[in-house]
Every structure is written in structure tokens, then in C-alpha cells.
Amino acid sequence: MTVTQPPLSHPDAWWRDAVFYQIYPRSFADANGDGMGDLSGIIDKVPYLESLGIDAVWLSPFYPSPGVDAGYDVANYFDIAPEFGTLDQADQLIAALHQAGIKVVIDLVPNHTSSEHEWFRQALEAGPGSPERERYHFRYSDDGMPNNWGSLFGGSAWASVHELTGKEEDRHWYYLHLFAPEQPDVNWDHPDVHEHFEQFLRFWCVRGIDGFRVDVAHALVKAPGLPDDDVGPDRWQVLDPDEEVEKQPDSGPAFNQPGVHEIYRHWRAVLNDYGEDKLLVAEAWVEPASELANYVRSDEMSQAFNFPFLKAGWDAQAMRHVIDETMEANAAVGAPTTWVLSNHDVVRHATRFGYPCGTDIERGIGPDDPQPDEELGLRRARAATLFMLALPGSVYLYQGEELGLPEHTTVPPEARQDPSWFRTDGVVRGRDGCRIPLPWSAQGPAYGFNETGQSWLPQPADWGRFAPEQQDDSASTLLMYRAALALRARLSLGRGELQWVEAPDGVLAFDNGEHRIILNVTDEEQSIPATGSVIMTSWAGVVSDQDADPCRWDTDTVTVPANGCVWIEK
Ligand code: GLC
Ligand code: CA
Secondary structure (H helix, E strand, C coil), X not given: CEECCCCCCXXXXXXXHCEEEEECHHHCCCCCCCCCCCHHHHHHCHHHHHHHCCCEEEECCCCCCCCCCCCCCCCCCCCCCCCCCCHHHHHHHHHHHHHCCCEEEEEECCCECCXXXXXXXXXXXXXXXXXXXXXXXXXXXXXXXXXXXXXXXXXXXXXXXXXHHCCHHHXXXXXXXCCCCCCCEECCCCHHHHHHHHHHHHHHHHCCCXXXXXXXXXXXXXXXXXXXXXXXXXXXXXXXXXXXXXXXXXXXXXXCCCCHHHHHHHHHXXXXXXXXXXXXXXCCCCCCHHHHHHHHCCCCCCEECCHHHHHCCCCHHHHHHHHHHHHHHHXXXXXXXXXXXXXXXXXXXXXXXXXXXXXXXXXXXXXXXXXXXXXHHHHHHHHHHHHHHCCCCEEEEECCHHHCCCCCCCCCHHHCCCHHHHHCCCCCCCCHHHCCCCCCCCXXXXXXXXXXXXXXXXXXXXXXXXXXXXXXXXXXHHHHHHHHHHHHHHXXXXXXXXXXXXXXXXXXXXXXXXXXXXXXXXXXXXXXECCCEEEEECCCEEXXXXXXXXXXECCCEEEECCCEEEEEEC
């Protein structure tokens, strides 16, 4: 079956097949040694970023913030957090990345502000019924919470105003927070909110930003009247700490309301004032694929993260199903597809794949949980990555995955930072394990993250073995990424077409132009008919000739090891 690329609405856009690299600033590189990554640290690493062969970086939030949700609680959208640096340094970073041919995408957090944002402070001060409170969702209820919604971090989505201000007039008043109470949701029916985010886009476009990643893009608009949902107040269904935890999907009156699309159409028009190629990418946990595709219609966003691909697991059928479904849904609206395996909100794929397929690790992993098979996880992660990099569309990588970095699965309770840990009494382990500061050297304080040894989250004892300087042989994960990115660009795989090729159970094979990609998801080696030369393998990086071991060539057959992926030039 051929899944042809549709006539794309923006065929020449740079982002169509770009490889994005997500930088989580607080964990990337720490130049001043306070334990928190910073902009100077990123500037120092621009040569490293350039050497990877990426097209763009996406920077997670760097704005002033109390840091309750690691910066996704923004107190001022027009400045840089002092712990990260200054606006001047942001300008320097943008210039240095552009100089290196790397585009710059930043995070836009429009669903909520920090409770330290001046608007929220003014709202608390101004009291019930004031115009200041209309910028958020304040509600009166003398009969429990104003509705039954639960926070995505656990517990109710409503917090008591009276408990914050202590004022009698605030008794029975609540405000809405889909995330932490320190992240009040703004009211997108209010003109000031529209105006504020338009100013935000303009402010950062003027500074040279190439695009925006839109945080919880599916939640901005709520159903009128904020009716009860079907999920109820416990989105994690945390009944008993020993029970299986079932997370409820992002559905109901707080999500994916038709009104969000008007906002994105407007933003598109605003961005077009700065050239037609500014990127908007949606973080929208919306299913099915046809609903998600609505976010990437030609006059809305450019892309949406393909989370169904990330969630497909190590399962050939599920992967193929997601690939077909998302490519078809996007084709219908003329948008290219994106692919992603890791980010700052999920267990790193080198660890995910170290569990039997179907193991529920959505709540994160702690010291008392079953531990992954690290070697198997890495082998599969490398194969999945190579497979992903050969698909048409664009790709999002998360810092550290190019090192084969696993999750830190034994973060001690006292070091935990993620609000979901606190709001569920530790039943949800949270996302700290994928946010551990990177190792840059084999030895030394904080493994080269800085020179003082401080670290806002603890690094595991053996972190140094993943450092780039340890990865200079061609079989290393880092060199596999570099080689694959270079080949992907040279062969224009991101602009190609996908044609499935028949393969045994547990094996996925497709042609992309003159190249055949084979992924073996089984635990046994598989011999697949294929003629040509092997140009990449997930177990030994680049392969220059047909004798390379352990990829053996029979006349017309390639033998792909268990949990491996191979690229063949036909
Ligand atoms: C997004 C971010 C996540 C954050 C949440 C609230 O899902 O990726 O890290 O906690 O939004 O802003
Ligand atoms: Ca620092």
C-alpha cells in the first residue's frame, strides 16, 4: 500500500521535514554552577548542537517563573528568568544558533499563567466580581467545588480563594487550575487575554524567533458554563497507593472545544506579518488522528506532535496502524506528519522499551517499581529511532536521547520536584526521571553539567558513561544519531513517500524512494528478502560494505538482528 504525500499546503516550508531538538534549559548545561542550566550554558554548546545535524531547537520555557511546574508557570512572558540569564543573552543565543544554521522555536504557555503573574495578583487583590477576576475562571459555590473537574496533576481542578487571601469576602470563591493551583487557567473569552498573547507573538518574532510550541493547545477554550465532565475529580483514579493507576484521557468540556481553532487562525494571521514560514506546533493530546488534524489545517498551526506514535509501544502492528492513520488524517488537510519518541513529560524511550510491551509506566518510575532491562531498552530505542528518522515528515528529538540516555528510575522521594508527585501523595512518580541534568563528561562534578557539582535534580551515580566524550566509536548511540541525521538530510527522506513492503509478523518494512527500511520488532533475528547495500544499522551505526558484521548478506536476503533496524539503498 502506498501512503502518498498529499499536495501539501506549505510544500516549501522549512519545517516540513525538519529535525527539531528539544532543549530543556534547566537540565542542559549550567555555566554559572548554581545547579540550574542556563542560556550561557546553551550558548557554549552551540557547536555540539551544530555537530548533531539538527535543523531547529525548541526551548522549553525560560521565562521568569516561581518554578512550581519547572517553568510552565510563567510569571512574565516578556523576559528571561534571572536564573537562566537576560534578554541580551537570549538575543545572543538566537544569533549564535542562527549563525550555525539552526532555527529557534520557543515555548508558548497560553492556557494558564503563574499565580505570581501580575494579572493573578491583581485579581486576588481586586476581590469578587471585579473586572480583574474576569481574566481567569473565578466561581462562587457554597456547595462544594464549582464543578467536578480534576486537575491533570491529581486532585480537584479548583482551589479556594479564601485560603489564599484569608479575606471573608472570598469565602466560597474558587478558581480553576487544570494543572497546579499555582497555574490558574486564564479566560479565553476575555479580550485582554487575546491581546496579551498576540503581543507575546510579536515581541518574540521581532527578536528573531522562528516558531512557537503551543503548550496544552487543546485546553484554552472551555465549554460554556463549565459543565461537569464524565471523568470526575480524580483524573488519575488514585484510590489506593497499591492499586494500578489509571490516567483518564484529556477529554470532556475542558478540552478540544471548537473555539480553539479561531485562536490559531488568528495567530497564523499575526505570524504572517513576519513572513509565511513561522512555525506553530501544537501540544494537543487529542484523539483520534482526524480530530488532531484539525489543528494543522492550512490556515492554523503548522504541525502537531504525534503522541499516538510515541504511545504505540514496541508493537509492529500498533506502530503501523498509527503511521497509516496519522499520515492519512494529515493528508486530508494537506499537512505533513511529525514523529516523536521522547520529551520532558514522558518516560524516556530507552527506558520505556526496556519493559515488556504494555507495561503501564505512565505514572513514572520510582525506586520501588520494577526496573527496566537497560540493554534491551537501548537496543530497541536505537532501532525505533532509526525507523522514525526514515519516515517522511519532521522529527522531534529530546535532549539526551542522542546519548542513549535512560530515565533516572530511582529518584529518591526527597528529591522529587514534579507537582504531580505531591498532589497524588507519591502515587504518581512524575516526570523528574526524564529531566535529569545531562552528563557532558565521564568524570568530574555533575559529569560536566557544571563545575560545582550542584544539580537541581540528582544525577545517578553512573551517569558519566553516557557523556558525549565516551561515545566516539562508530557503534555508539551518539554517532548513530549523527550519521542517521546526515543521511536523512542527504537522501531527503523527510520529503519522501512511504510505501509498505510485505514482511513477516513482527517486522515492518517500507520503501522511501530508493531506500528500504526494515524494523525487526521481534526477539529473534529475521531474514528478509532485500537487495542493495546496507547504509545504516541500529546496532553498528553506519555500515560501509556488505560484509559488516552482524548484518549478513545472502544473495538477496538481509538478516536483521532481534530488535534491530536497517536502512538499505536499493
Ligand atoms: C504541558 C507541558 C508540561 C506541563 C503542562 C502544564 O503538558 O509539556 O510539562 O506540565 O503542559 O503547563
Ligand atoms: Ca546556572
